[in-house]
Amino acid sequence: MTSRTGRHFLQIPGPTNVPDRVLRAMSAPTIDHRGPEFAELTLRLLAALKPVFDTEGPVVIYPASGTGAWEAALVNTLSPGDRVLCFETGHFATLWQRMARDLGLRVTLVPGDWRHGVDPHDVRRELDADPGGSVKAVCVVHNETSTGVTSPVPEIRRAMDAAGHPALLLVDVISSLGSIDYHHDAWGVDVTVAGSQKGLMLPPGLGFNALGPKALAASRTARLPKSFWHWEPVLDANRHGFFPYTPATNLLFGLDESLRMLAEEGLPQVFARHTRHATATRAAVRGWGLDVLCADERAHSSSLTGVLLPDGHDADRVRRIVLDRFDMSLGAGLGRLAGRVLRIGHLGHLGDLTLAGTLAGVQMGFQLAGVPVRPGGLDAALELLRAP
Numbered sequence: 001m002t003s004r005t006g007r008h009f010l011q012i013p014g015p016t017n018v019p020d021r022v023l024r025a026m027s028a029p030t031i032d033h034r035g036p037e038f039a040e041l042t043l044r045l046l047a048a049l050k051p052v053f054d055t056e057g058p059v060v061i062y063p064a065s066g067t068g069a070w071e072a073a074l075v076n077t078l079s080p081g082d083r084v085l086c087f088e089t090g091h092f093a094t095l096w097q098r099m100a101r102d103l104g105l106r107v108t109l110v111p112g113d114w115r116h117g118v119d120p121h122d123v124r125r126e127l128d129a130d131p132g133g134s135v136k137a138v139c140v141v142h143n144e145t146s147t148g149v150t151s152p153v154p155e156i157r158r159a160m161d162a163a164g165h166p167a168l169l170l171v172d173v174i175s176s177l178g179s180i181d182y183h184h185d186a187w188g189v190d191v192t193v194a195g196s197q198k199g200l201m202l203p204p205g206l207g208f209n210a211l212g213p214k215a216l217a218a219s220r221t222a223r224l225p226k227s228f229w230h231w232e233p234v235l236d237a238n239r240h241g242f243f244p245y246t247p248a249t250n251l252l253f254g255l256d257e258s259l260r261m262l263a264e265e266g267l268p269q270v271f272a273r274h275t276r277h278a279t280a281t282r283a284a285v286r287g288w289g290l291d292v293l294c295a296d297e298r299a300h301s302s303s304l305t306g307v308l309l310p311d312g313h314d315a316d317r318v319r320r321i322v323l324d325r326f327d328m329s330l331g332a333g334l335g336r337l338a339g340r341v342l343r344i345g346h347l348g349h350l351g352d353l354t355l356a357g358t359l360a361g362v363q364m365g366f367q368l369a370g371v372p373v374r375p376g377g378l379d380a381a382l383e384l385l386r387a388p
């Protein structure tokens, strides 16, 4: 192991770089999770989370990764044999629908090419074909982290309403919350599923469900087995600032600090910063003469960019070189994109020079790996970063 100086660049699309302020907050001594100081913290957090999801409804916090929060959304709202409608936007959507099958749900999976988001016309067509209302939920990944493609949640909601269909809308915002504009209430989402380690700038270990009124109503009759994930005991205990089991106390200290940071910067500014960094990253990719994986100009992700490598070149080799030479981690191609794609994470705690350094490392990695790129990519990005 060679010795390293400076900070490791963690430019994968989650877990993301944890700010020093958050690390310091998490290093405080663990407190009694049944004491008054903890109750105050919980009540503060539950209030401060609402603007981040943009909801007036309750948010449930789990000591779990995002996958746990996926399961919570399904088991609290659905019953064995219920039909759910899913869309193959990429690796994460594929995993979520597999979980739904494992739980005893009947999944209709609309196939996709892993370069586009959910097409609202597909939503309309599938729901029109279900006049009896046997589809109980539509599951959408807002920002598909395996591809860097977003799906238009408001348009999907409008398609559901136009079909007059009563299915619930469950949305995964694990890699978009706190990075890409999102509105749980205004967009008519029933359950929003989130995690701590991406836009919220925390280590992995917290999962979230934001609950709309229709989801709460459905949870009173949903019959999928649940215990740990059951919303009701959590909501009951949360009223007084507590949890039915030991919460991840120090991650909650971190959350308190990261929510403060998001509020200080202001969510509109946070979203604008992510949009700007994503635009600069795409300028670099195109400047290198490479293709962005997302094939829909309206659907580019602000939190990561997927880069397609020319045929015959191995993305994992580039990633290995960048890690060995420059101490930077980049995202691998997942599932069917393994080896063909690398993913540049630009979400969370990031400044202009962090992005410039990231893109410099990627450019040098391509050159060292013998991938035929034009040298103008980095300059194209710098030009955008330097614009007022």
Ligand SMILES: *Cc1c(COP(=O)(O)O)cnc(C)c1O
Pocket: 014, 065, 066, 067, 068, 092, 141, 143, 144, 145, 172, 173, 174, 175, 195, 204
């Ligand atoms: C990271 C991620 C997940 C998985 O979350 P874990 O915390 O790894 O369980 C699910 N969906 C999306 C969109 C993600 O980005």
